[in-house]
Structure formats: structure tokens, C-alpha cells
Amino acid sequence: MINHIDVSSMLRKSVCELYSNLVTRPTGAAVRCEIEQELDRIGDRALTVIDFSHVGLLDFSCADEIVAKLLLQYVSIDAPRREVYFVFRGISESHMEAIEAVLERHRLALVTQHADGESRLVGIIDLEERRAWEIISQLGTGVGADVADATGVSRVDAELMLDKLWRRRLLIRYDNAYVAVGSATISSPTMRLDA
Amino acid sequence: MTTIINVPHSLEDKSFEQVLDQVAPLPLDEKIIVDTRHARWASPYGLTALLALAQSRAERPILYVPEAENVSSYWSRMDFFKHAAELYELQGRVKSTKATETSVLLEVTSISKSDDVHEVVDKIQQRAQDALVKNLNLDAKITMRFTMALSEVCQNIVEHAGRGGWVAVQTYTWRVRLGGRKVVVIAVADPGIGFRQSLESAPGFQRKERWDDGQALEETVMRGASRFRDPGRGQGLAGVRRFVGNWDGKLSIRSGTARIAVLPKGDWDEDEPLLEDLSYFPGAQVQITIPERVA
Numbered sequence: 478m479i480n481h482i483d484v485s486s487m488l489r490k491s492v493c494e495l496y497s498n499l500v501t502r503p504t505g506a507a508v509r510c511e512i513e514q515e516l517d518r519i520g521d522r523a524l525t526v527i528d529f530s531h532v533g534l535l536d537f538s539c540a541d542e543i544v545a546k547l548l549l550q551y552v553s554i555d556a557p558r559r560e561v562y563f564v565f566r567g568i569s570e571s572h573m574e575a576i577e578a579v580l581e582r583h584r585l586a587l588v589t590q591h592a593d594g595e596s597r598l599v600g601i602i603d604l605e606e607r608r609a610w611e612i613i614s615q616l617g618t619g620v621g622a623d624v625a626d627a628t629g630v631s632r633v634d635a636e637l638m639l640d641k642l643w644r645r646r647l648l649i650r651y652d653n654a655y656v657a658v659g660s661a662t663i664s665s666p667t668m669r670l671d672a
Numbered sequence: 673m674t675t676i677i678n679v680p681h682s683l684e685d686k687s688f689e690q691v692l693d694q695v696a697p698l699p700l701d702e703k704i705i706v707d708t709r710h711a712r713w714a715s716p717y718g719l720t721a722l723l724a725l726a727q728s729r730a731e732r733p734i735l736y737v738p739e740a741e742n743v744s745s746y747w748s749r750m751d752f753f754k755h756a757a758e759l760y761e762l763q764g765r766v767k768s769t770k771a772t773e774t775s776v777l778l779e780v781t782s783i784s785k786s787d788d789v790h791e792v793v794d795k796i797q798q799r800a801q802d803a804l805v806k807n808l809n810l811d812a813k814i815t816m817r818f819t820m821a822l823s824e825v826c827q828n829i830v831e832h833a834g835r836g837g838w839v840a841v842q843t844y845t846w847r848v849r850l851g852g853r854k855v856v857v858i859a860v861a862d863p864g865i866g867f868r869q870s871l872e873s874a875p876g877f878q879r880k881e882r883w884d885d886g887q888a889l890e891e892t893v894m895r896g897a898s899r900f901r902d903p904g905r906g907q908g909l910a911g912v913r914r915f916v917g918n919w920d921g922k923l924s925i926r927s928g929t930a931r932i933a934v935l936p937k938g939d940w941d942e943d944e945p946l947l948e949d950l951s952y953f954p955g956a957q958v959q960i961t962i963p964e965r966v967a
Contacts, residue, residue, distance in 0.1 A: 498793050500823040501786040502831070534793060534816055536823040537911040541904040571816035578907055578914075 505542025596659020837862025
């Protein structure tokens with residue numbers, strides 16, 4: 478099931494009705510807590526759109542508190558808290574500057590989705606993994622063999638790569654195959670992760 | 673005993689050192705008179721630093737206000753006297769005015785809590801677009817980045833200073849340097865614990881063989897060190913550094929007895945990257961300067 482969280486609403490709900498800018502760490506922490514509470518209501522397996530469309534400014538401190546700390550909680554390779562996937566929408570050029578800086582700092586990656594429907598992988602990810610993600614994204618649904626055929630890596634290595642991308646919550650594992658996180662919100666609107 | 677501190681005619685980051693040279697040797701509880709009667713001009717740095725100076729004294733100082741009406745009037749429009757009246761015993765005639773100053777993007781504003789940063793950001797966004805894009809011919813992209821940088825330097829007060837400080841933003845024409853180009857300047861000053869003491873409060877902090885204010889500034893500004901263990905910390909100043917680099921600007925931070933500067937790529941400033949053994953002044957004083965774009 479695809480959920481939608483409007484970050485601007487979370488800001489107004491958690492901090493102040495009048496604010497439209499995401500600045501300062503306490504603000505970022507309060508907004509993240511509000512998002513986490515929302516995620517708790519959603520369930521253990523969910524695809525969530527985090528929407529920044531109505532956010533004016535996002536500074537580095539807030540990007541760290543909201544984006545990086547949220548990902549660190551849900552996308553840890555060792556022990557993911559739950560199977561929650563994120564797609565970030567409404568990211569402006571200046572938001573991106575702050576987000577890229579914090580992703581680099583924590584060696585994280587995420588998927589952004591743009592007005593034209595195109596999805597992009599942003600952050601720290603090695604070239605082969607990026608290529609694998611793009612192949613799955615283009616296919617809509619794919620398995621290790623598809624990546625192996627397209628790139629020339631062994632099937633075992635391709636499977637390991639996809640598994641790692643799934644653990645980083647950049648791919649969704651679904652019916653023994655994989656779906657790229659961004660494309661799942663467009664091409665498979667009826668897919669239910671809580672099934 | 674009371675000591676008179678003579679304020680230079682032109683009060684900005686460099687000439688403020690003359691003020692500190694006079695104040696630093698004095699005991700904190702010694703009464704001082706800060707004499708600005710002959711001041712002809714003050715930058716946002718000069719005004720915010722004067723307020724931080726008063727905060728740093730145990731004994732409430734006296735301020736002789738500028739005699740020139742246009743100077744007094746301008747300091748009023750910058751809201752300087754509004755705050756100075758709470759920190760200094762003002763002596764002399766303060767020229768009050770209701771006129772607005774178009775070059776002022778942000779009057780001298782108190783920063784002590786997170787909400788203050790929100791208010792500053794909201795206020796500056798409304799004014800910055802015109803000033804930066806129309807008056808300084810800068811690309812429209814700068815407005816958000818400029819506000820981000822302002823937010824980060826203000827947050828340093830809230831997160832690290834341990835007491836309140838000041839911010840002011842203004843555009844003006846730099847007549848001596850830059851051959852008459854316009855600049856926009858952000859000045860932030862606090863009389864708090866400063867960079868060195870902030871880093872020393874980190875859990876498990878170990879003093880290096882050479883450890884002083886200059887080293888603390890280098891660690892923080894150039895290497896992103898922070899007193900917090902959280903690896904996400906220390907990104908604010910790194911972001912500010914990138915911002916000034918992208919817009920051929922200058923960042924200078926003074927703390928304790930040292931001042932570090934991230935210099936512009938262009939040749940409009942010939943400052944030293946690191947100055948040490950300056951007269952002691954508590955807290956941190958930050959200045960960001962972005963010059964007008966010329967074809």
C-alpha cells in the first residue's frame with residue numbers, strides 16, 4: 478500500500494502552524510518524530526511517499542534530522558526496523574543540496590521522484606549497484622538473471638547486489654522478484670506490500 | 673576606575689580589533705565607556721560586536737552615542753539602540769527615526785532560541801530576493817542558499833554559544849575594496865563559550881600537543897569537527913563554506929584569540945587565512961560577505 482506524508486503538514490502539526498521552512502535541529506527532530514508516529518500507524522511493511530512540495534527552505538541541520546536519521550532507522554543494512562520503503566517527492570534544487578550533503582556524510586542513498594514521473598537514485602551507491610537498480614527500474618520487475626544478462630556479472634553476484642539494494646530499501650522484494658522503489662509508485666499502483 | 677574605549681571612525685571587522693586591544697587587558701568588572709561619538713560608519717559586524725562586547729562585561733558599560741545625526745539615525749534604523757539600551761547605559765542624543773532603510777535586509781536581531789532562527793529566516797526570505805538578484809545581479813538560485821547559510825550561522829549560537837547573540841544583514845557599496853562593488857554581509861556575534869571551549873566539552877576530548885583557538889577554528893571550519901558524537905553534526909559550517917565558495921564570497925570566523933578566513937577565489941580580498949594571538953574576545957563572531965556579480 479502506498480502512503481503519502483506531506484512534510485509541510487508534519488511541520489505545522491508538530492512545531493508551529495505558521496512555519497513553512499524546515500530549519501534548526503529541534504524542528505527537524507520534531508518533524509521526524511511526527512513522521513515516525515505516522516509510520517507506526519501504517520504498519521510493518523509499507524511504501525511511503527515523503528513529500529517536500531510545500532516546504533520552503535530545508536537547511537543542513539533539518540535535512541540531517543529528517544532525511545538522514547529517518548533513513549538510518551529504517552534502512553540500516555544490519556537490522557532494519559521494519560520493511561518500510563521511501564520515495565522522496567517535491568525536492569527542489571536547494572533541498573537537494575542539503576539532502577545530498579547529509580547522504581554523503583552518512584553514506585546513504587534514496588530515491589527521488591520528479592514531476593515528469595522519472596525516478597532517480599541519489600546519494601552514495603557504487604556504480605554496479607546503480608546500474609542494477611536502473612535495469613530493474615527499466616524492466617518494472619526483474620530478478621538476478623536479468624541483471625546478470627544485462628551487465629555480464631555472474632548470477633550469484635547479481636543476486637547479492639539486488640539483495641543489498643533491497644536491504645538498503647531501494648528495491649522492493651515482491652513475489653521472488655524485485656521492483657525499483659520509484660517505479661513501484663507509478664507502474665504498480667495496485668501493488669499491496671501489506672498483502 | 674573607569675576606562676574610555678575609543679571606537680574608530682569606521683567600525684568593521686578589522687577595525688573592531690582596535691576596540692578589543694583596549695578592552696582585553698581590563699578586568700571584567702571594570703567599568704568601561706565605549707565612545708562612539710566620532711563614529712562615521714559601522715558595518716553589521718561592528719554593530720553586533722558592540723552588543724556582544726557589552727554582554728561580555730560584568731559591569732554594565734556606558735555608550736557615548738555617535739554625534740553625527742546621520743550615523744545615529746542609521747544605527748536606530750538598524751535597531752541597534754533598541755538592544756543597546758538594555759545592555760549599555762546610553763549617553764547622548766539618540767536620533768530616532770521611522771524611515772525604513774532599503775539596504776538593511778535584517779536589522780540587528782537577537783538570537784537565543786530555535787524560534788528566533790525561524791523568524792529570521794521568514795523575515796529575510798521576503799527581502800532577500802530583490803536585494804540579491806536585482807541589486808547585486810546574482811542568480812536567483814542564491815536566495816535559498818543565502819538563507820540556508822544564514823540559518824546555519826544563527827543556529828551556531830543556539831547550539832553552541834551557551835548564551836544569546838546577534839545577527840544583522842545588510843547590503844552596501846564597498847568603496848575602498850572591490851572598486852565600488854556592492855556586497856551583502858551577514859554578521860553574527862555572540863559572547864558565549866567559543867569554538868575551543870565547545871570542542872573541549874566533547875565526550876572523551878583529548879587535548880592535542882598544539883591546542884589553541886586557531887587549532888579549534890581549523891578543526892571546526894575546515895574539518896567539520898563538533899562537540900557532538902553524532903556523525904551528522906558539523907555539516908552546517910561545511911555547507912556555509914561551500915556556499916561562499918560557490919558565490920566567490922568570503923567567510924571569516926573569530927573566536928577567542930584567533931580568526932580564520934575562507935577566502936574568495938577572486939582577487940577582491942587579500943586577508944590572511946588564519947590570524948592568531950589577537951586580543952581575547954569571548955564567543956564567536958562570524959562574517960559572510962558575498963560580492964555583486966560583475967559581467
